[in-house]
Amino acid sequence: QLQLQESGPGLVKPSETLSLTCTVSGGSISSNTYYWGWIRQPPGKGLEWIGSLSYTGSTYYNPSLKSRVTISVDTSMNQFSLKLNSVTAADTAVYYCARVLITGTGRGYFDYWGQGTLVTVSS
Amino acid sequence: DIVMTQSPDSLAVSLGERATINCKSSQSVLYSSNNKNFLSWFQQKPGQPPKLLIYWASTRESGVPDRFTGSGSGTDFTLTISSLQAEDVAVYYCQQYYSGPLTFGGGTKVEIK
Numbered sequence: 001q002l003q004l005q006e007s008g009p010g011l012v013k014p015s016e017t018l019s020l021t022c023t024v025s026g027g028s029i030s031s032n033t034y035y036w037g038w039i040r041q042p043p044g045k046g047l048e049w050i051g052s053l054s055y056t057g058s059t060y061y062n063p064s065l066k067s068r069v070t071i072s073v074d075t076s077m078n079q080f081s082l083k084l085n086s087v088t089a090a091d092t093a094v095y096y097c098a099r100v101l102i103t104g105t106g107r108g109y110f111d112y113w114g115q116g117t118l119v120t121v122s123s
Numbered sequence: 124d125i126v127m128t129q130s131p132d133s134l135a136v137s138l139g140e141r142a143t144i145n146c147k148s149s150q151s152v153l154y155s156s157n158n159k160n161f162l163s164w165f166q167q168k169p170g171q172p173p174k175l176l177i178y179w180a181s182t183r184e185s186g187v188p189d190r191f192t193g194s195g196s197g198t199d200f201t202l203t204i205s206s207l208q209a210e211d212v213a214v215y216y217c218q219q220y221y222s223g224p225l226t227f228g229g230g231t232k233v234e235i236k
Contacts, residue, residue, distance in 0.1 A: 037225075047173065047216060049225040062224040096172055105154060109163045109220050111184070113172035 002026040004097050004114035012091075012121050018084040022097030022114060029078045030055045035100035035108060038071060038082045040093040041116070048093075052100055053080060087121045094118050125149050125219050129228035135236040142204040144231045146217035151197045154221065161221035164193055164202045167230075168213045176215075177202065209235065 008020035022036070029036065037052035051061040053071045061069050070083040084091060094116040102108040126149040136142040152161045160180035165173035175184045177193035180200055190205040204211055212235060217228040 046229050047218075047227040049227070052225075060223055064224070098172075105157065107161060107220050107222075109161075109175070109178045110165075110173075110218070111175050111178075113174070116172050 002099065002112050004099065004112060006095060006097050006114045006117040008117065008119070010118060010120060012087055012119060013123050014088055014121055015086055018082070018087050018091060018095075018119055018121070020082045020095055020097075020117065020119070022080050022082075024078045024080075024099075029073065029080065030075045033102055035060075035102055036073070036080045037098050037100050037110065039096045039098060039110070039113075040091075041096070042090075042093045043118075050082065050084075050095075089121050092119065092121045124224055125152065125222060125226050127217055127219055127226050127228035129215075129217060129231050131231060132229070133232040133234065135234045136204075136207045137236045138209065139206050140236075142207050142211070142233055144202040144215050144217075144233070146195075146200040146202070146228050148198045148200075148219055148221075152219045152221035153197050160196055160200070161219055162193075162195075162200055163218050163220065164191075165216045165218065166211075166213045167216065173216060204233070207233070207235070 038050040073080040098110040099112040100108040162180040164177040167173045181193045
Protein backbone atom coordinates (compact mmCIF):
# COMPACT_ATOMS: atom_id res chain seq x y z
CA GLN A 1 0.00 0.00 0.00
CA LEU A 2 1.44 3.36 -1.01
CA GLN A 3 2.18 5.75 1.84
CA LEU A 4 3.39 9.32 1.81
CA GLN A 5 4.81 10.95 4.93
CA GLU A 6 5.66 14.61 5.37
CA SER A 7 8.46 15.63 7.70
CA GLY A 8 10.11 18.85 8.74
CA PRO A 9 10.04 21.63 11.33
CA GLY A 10 6.67 22.56 12.74
CA LEU A 11 7.75 26.10 13.54
CA VAL A 12 9.50 28.53 11.22
CA LYS A 13 10.42 32.14 11.91
CA PRO A 14 9.17 34.94 9.66
CA SER A 15 11.46 35.70 6.70
CA GLU A 16 13.11 32.28 6.97
CA THR A 17 12.77 29.23 4.72
CA LEU A 18 10.21 26.48 5.23
CA SER A 19 11.61 23.08 4.29
CA LEU A 20 9.61 19.87 4.12
CA THR A 21 10.30 16.39 2.79
CA CYS A 22 7.84 13.78 1.61
CA THR A 23 8.97 10.17 1.89
CA VAL A 24 7.22 7.71 -0.39
CA SER A 25 6.95 4.08 0.70
CA GLY A 26 5.21 1.09 -0.83
CA GLY A 27 6.02 2.27 -4.34
CA SER A 28 8.71 3.89 -6.44
CA ILE A 29 8.86 7.61 -7.04
CA SER A 30 10.61 6.89 -10.35
CA SER A 31 7.71 6.28 -12.67
CA ASN A 32 6.40 8.08 -15.73
CA THR A 33 2.89 7.27 -14.54
CA TYR A 34 3.04 9.71 -11.63
CA TYR A 35 3.91 13.22 -10.68
CA TRP A 36 4.32 14.32 -7.08
CA GLY A 37 2.85 17.44 -5.56
CA TRP A 38 2.47 19.74 -2.58
CA ILE A 39 -0.81 21.27 -1.42
CA ARG A 40 -1.44 23.42 1.63
CA GLN A 41 -4.44 24.29 3.78
CA PRO A 42 -4.44 27.23 6.22
CA PRO A 43 -6.25 26.41 9.47
CA GLY A 44 -10.00 26.34 8.88
CA LYS A 45 -9.64 27.23 5.20
CA GLY A 46 -9.55 25.61 1.78
CA LEU A 47 -6.90 23.88 -0.29
CA GLU A 48 -4.19 25.57 -2.36
CA TRP A 49 -1.96 23.78 -4.85
CA ILE A 50 1.69 24.77 -4.42
CA GLY A 51 3.37 22.82 -7.19
CA SER A 52 4.19 19.45 -8.70
CA LEU A 53 7.13 17.64 -10.23
CA SER A 54 8.07 14.54 -12.15
CA TYR A 55 10.75 12.10 -11.06
CA THR A 56 12.97 13.52 -13.79
CA GLY A 57 12.77 16.89 -12.07
CA SER A 58 10.34 18.76 -14.34
CA THR A 59 8.50 21.24 -12.14
CA TYR A 60 5.19 23.11 -12.27
CA TYR A 61 4.46 25.85 -9.76
CA ASN A 62 1.48 27.93 -8.75
CA PRO A 63 2.25 31.40 -10.15
CA SER A 64 1.09 32.93 -6.87
CA LEU A 65 4.01 31.25 -5.07
CA LYS A 66 6.45 30.63 -7.89
CA SER A 67 8.95 33.30 -6.87
CA ARG A 68 9.38 31.69 -3.43
CA VAL A 69 9.01 27.96 -4.11
CA THR A 70 11.41 25.20 -5.04
CA ILE A 71 10.33 21.56 -5.34
CA SER A 72 12.97 18.90 -5.92
CA VAL A 73 13.25 15.12 -6.03
CA ASP A 74 15.74 12.62 -4.64
CA THR A 75 15.05 9.33 -6.39
CA SER A 76 17.75 7.50 -4.41
CA MET A 77 15.85 8.25 -1.20
CA ASN A 78 12.40 7.95 -2.78
CA GLN A 79 11.66 11.46 -1.52
CA PHE A 80 10.69 14.85 -2.81
CA SER A 81 11.01 18.16 -1.06
CA LEU A 82 9.49 21.60 -0.73
CA LYS A 83 11.27 24.83 0.06
CA LEU A 84 9.33 28.04 0.55
CA ASN A 85 11.41 31.09 1.34
CA SER A 86 10.68 34.45 2.92
CA VAL A 87 7.74 33.04 4.87
CA THR A 88 5.17 35.14 6.71
CA ALA A 89 2.27 34.30 9.02
CA ALA A 90 0.14 33.84 5.88
CA ASP A 91 2.15 30.71 5.11
CA THR A 92 0.94 29.01 8.30
CA ALA A 93 -0.89 25.92 7.09
CA VAL A 94 -1.10 22.16 7.02
CA TYR A 95 1.17 21.06 4.19
CA TYR A 96 0.26 17.90 2.31
CA CYS A 97 2.25 15.90 -0.17
CA ALA A 98 0.33 13.87 -2.73
CA ARG A 99 0.71 11.65 -5.76
CA VAL A 100 -0.65 12.70 -9.13
CA LEU A 101 -1.80 9.92 -11.43
CA ILE A 102 -0.88 11.07 -14.91
CA THR A 103 -3.14 10.31 -17.84
CA GLY A 104 -2.36 10.19 -21.53
CA THR A 105 -2.88 13.95 -21.74
CA GLY A 106 0.03 14.65 -19.43
CA ARG A 107 -2.33 15.91 -16.77
CA GLY A 108 -3.64 14.01 -13.79
CA TYR A 109 -5.46 13.93 -10.52
CA PHE A 110 -4.36 13.54 -6.89
CA ASP A 111 -4.99 9.96 -5.83
CA TYR A 112 -2.90 9.48 -2.69
CA TRP A 113 -2.23 12.03 0.06
CA GLY A 114 0.04 12.16 3.06
CA GLN A 115 -1.43 12.86 6.49
CA GLY A 116 -0.19 16.42 6.40
CA THR A 117 2.03 18.42 8.71
CA LEU A 118 1.20 21.72 10.38
CA VAL A 119 3.78 24.43 9.88
CA THR A 120 3.40 27.56 11.94
CA VAL A 121 5.22 30.75 11.03
CA SER A 122 5.90 32.73 14.16
CA SER A 123 8.77 34.38 15.98
CA ASP B 124 -6.73 30.75 -13.57
CA ILE B 125 -9.84 28.59 -13.52
CA VAL B 126 -11.99 29.60 -10.56
CA MET B 127 -14.01 26.82 -8.95
CA THR B 128 -17.16 27.93 -7.14
CA GLN B 129 -19.03 25.51 -4.90
CA SER B 130 -22.54 25.83 -3.52
CA PRO B 131 -23.88 25.75 -0.95
CA ASP B 132 -21.18 26.53 1.60
CA SER B 133 -22.88 24.10 3.98
CA LEU B 134 -25.92 21.90 4.13
CA ALA B 135 -27.67 19.79 6.72
CA VAL B 136 -29.39 16.62 5.56
CA SER B 137 -31.30 13.96 7.46
CA LEU B 138 -29.85 10.48 7.65
CA GLY B 139 -30.90 8.48 4.61
CA GLU B 140 -31.77 11.56 2.60
CA ARG B 141 -30.06 12.95 -0.50
CA ALA B 142 -27.30 15.54 -0.38
CA THR B 143 -26.41 17.54 -3.48
CA ILE B 144 -23.30 19.67 -3.88
CA ASN B 145 -22.69 21.91 -6.86
CA CYS B 146 -19.43 23.02 -8.44
CA LYS B 147 -19.05 25.53 -11.24
CA SER B 148 -15.84 26.27 -13.12
CA SER B 149 -15.12 29.68 -14.66
CA GLN B 150 -14.24 27.98 -17.93
CA SER B 151 -14.86 24.57 -19.41
CA VAL B 152 -12.76 21.69 -18.09
CA LEU B 153 -13.90 19.37 -20.89
CA TYR B 154 -10.96 18.26 -23.01
CA SER B 155 -12.24 17.81 -26.54
CA SER B 156 -9.55 15.34 -27.62
CA ASN B 157 -10.75 12.62 -25.24
CA ASN B 158 -14.17 14.01 -24.26
CA LYS B 159 -13.27 13.85 -20.58
CA ASN B 160 -13.95 16.43 -17.88
CA PHE B 161 -10.81 17.12 -15.87
CA LEU B 162 -12.58 17.37 -12.52
CA SER B 163 -12.29 15.45 -9.27
CA TRP B 164 -14.13 15.41 -5.95
CA PHE B 165 -12.59 14.94 -2.51
CA GLN B 166 -13.97 14.24 0.94
CA GLN B 167 -12.15 15.64 3.96
CA LYS B 168 -13.01 14.65 7.51
CA PRO B 169 -11.67 16.64 10.49
CA GLY B 170 -7.98 16.07 11.09
CA GLN B 171 -7.60 13.95 7.95
CA PRO B 172 -6.22 14.58 4.48
CA PRO B 173 -8.59 14.84 1.54
CA LYS B 174 -9.70 11.52 0.11
CA LEU B 175 -10.31 11.06 -3.60
CA LEU B 176 -13.93 10.11 -4.31
CA ILE B 177 -14.47 10.85 -8.00
CA TYR B 178 -12.24 11.63 -10.99
CA TRP B 179 -13.08 12.43 -14.62
CA ALA B 180 -16.15 14.07 -13.07
CA SER B 181 -18.03 10.79 -12.77
CA THR B 182 -15.63 7.86 -12.23
CA ARG B 183 -15.79 6.54 -8.71
CA GLU B 184 -12.45 5.72 -7.10
CA SER B 185 -11.99 2.11 -6.05
CA GLY B 186 -13.60 1.40 -2.69
CA VAL B 187 -15.86 4.46 -2.70
CA PRO B 188 -19.47 3.53 -1.87
CA ASP B 189 -21.88 3.74 -4.78
CA ARG B 190 -24.06 6.22 -2.93
CA PHE B 191 -21.52 8.83 -4.13
CA THR B 192 -22.19 9.92 -7.71
CA GLY B 193 -20.50 12.60 -9.76
CA SER B 194 -22.17 14.17 -12.78
CA GLY B 195 -22.01 17.17 -15.08
CA SER B 196 -19.90 18.40 -17.97
CA GLY B 197 -18.19 21.51 -19.23
CA THR B 198 -18.56 24.03 -16.43
CA ASP B 199 -21.29 22.63 -14.18
CA PHE B 200 -20.84 19.63 -11.94
CA THR B 201 -22.66 17.89 -9.09
CA LEU B 202 -21.72 15.48 -6.35
CA THR B 203 -24.69 13.56 -5.01
CA ILE B 204 -24.81 11.44 -1.89
CA SER B 205 -27.93 9.38 -2.48
CA SER B 206 -28.57 8.29 1.10
CA LEU B 207 -26.56 10.20 3.68
CA GLN B 208 -24.81 8.13 6.32
CA ALA B 209 -23.31 9.37 9.58
CA GLU B 210 -19.80 8.68 8.29
CA ASP B 211 -20.38 11.05 5.35
CA VAL B 212 -20.17 14.12 7.60
CA ALA B 213 -17.24 15.99 6.07
CA VAL B 214 -16.20 18.87 3.87
CA TYR B 215 -16.32 18.14 0.14
CA TYR B 216 -14.09 19.82 -2.44
CA CYS B 217 -14.12 19.85 -6.21
CA GLN B 218 -10.86 20.39 -8.09
CA GLN B 219 -9.96 20.95 -11.72
CA TYR B 220 -6.87 19.47 -13.33
CA TYR B 221 -7.55 20.83 -16.82
CA SER B 222 -4.96 23.57 -16.65
CA GLY B 223 -2.46 25.16 -14.34
CA PRO B 224 -2.62 26.40 -11.70
CA LEU B 225 -4.62 23.48 -10.32
CA THR B 226 -7.50 24.94 -8.35
CA PHE B 227 -9.99 23.78 -5.75
CA GLY B 228 -13.48 24.90 -4.86
CA GLY B 229 -14.00 26.54 -1.49
CA GLY B 230 -15.58 23.44 0.02
CA THR B 231 -19.04 22.40 1.13
CA LYS B 232 -19.62 21.24 4.69
CA VAL B 233 -22.14 18.42 5.02
CA GLU B 234 -23.79 17.85 8.38
CA ILE B 235 -26.61 15.75 9.79
CA LYS B 236 -29.93 17.49 10.33
